């Protein structure tokens with residue numbers, strides 16, 4: 001099999017870049033992700049999350065989100081030989097070619113919008129093409145999974161946000177939203193949606209993971225689930241390994257179909273990466289494990305990048 005290129009639906013490496021801890025050029029022993037290690041794995045597409053840390057919410061959320069965005073845009077401008085920004089459907093044609101990584105800008109936390117739709121139009125102009133509607137807390141759009149016991153779904157503003165995201169061609173990301181909000185989104189979106197970095201609740205009962213009905217609904221919506229490499233989402237007991245990642249991928253493929261599963265590592269957002277896939281350079285080992293577990297070459301192409309390209313092709317303009 002030729003060396004397969006990788007699409008990854010979520011990393012939090014922008015945090016270190018904004019903080020000035022690393023330049024993400026690498027190779028570095030720090031963190032999980034940098035250009036040298038990403039290229040070693042033949043990474044071709046990376047969602048870069050601008051994660052708005054809780055201490056900035058609500059009043060400084062917009063400023064903090066824009067700060068991460070500024071960092072990301074400068075990183076892309078400074079490294080034209082290595083990365084390019086994905087904004088439109090036509091940009092997808094460049095993916096997997098010329099040893100360059102396509103970067104898709106995601107905002108992790110709808111707090112950046114405050115309660116104003118114009119902010120959505122504005123960050124779209126800055127290149128944002130994916131938004132995680134909530135993190136774990138409640139915001140003006142919906143409740144996150146940390147609002148234990150909440151049955152609150154989308155607010156009226158939330159319904160306006162998803163309609164505008166559909167119209168602009170911005171990916172809706174439902175990782176972190178609570179279940180009522182999930183159903184409101186999936187029942188009202190006109191485009192496929194993703195859970196960029198989540199796992200299967202049946203294998204590991206964690207509020208961040210998705211139940212079987214949610215997995216099937218994402219498949220029916222032509223969306224996908226990017227399997228998260230977070231220890232706590234992969235297994236309850238013992239140290240998680242690359243085999244646990246394979247288990248979640250296999251389970252989601254069984255429940256929702258192979259077209260609904262992809263990678264959403266959460267590198268640099270998780271404290272401890274699984275044994276065997278300790279950083280982005282180790283993706284090829286995961287591919288080997290998927291081959292050994294019985295996935296065909298065609299199926300592995302879908303999981304490794306094809307599903308993400310299909311969904312982006314449906315969503316972007």
Ligand SMILES: [Zn+2]
Pocket residue numbers: 108175176197269
């Ligand atoms: Zn997250």
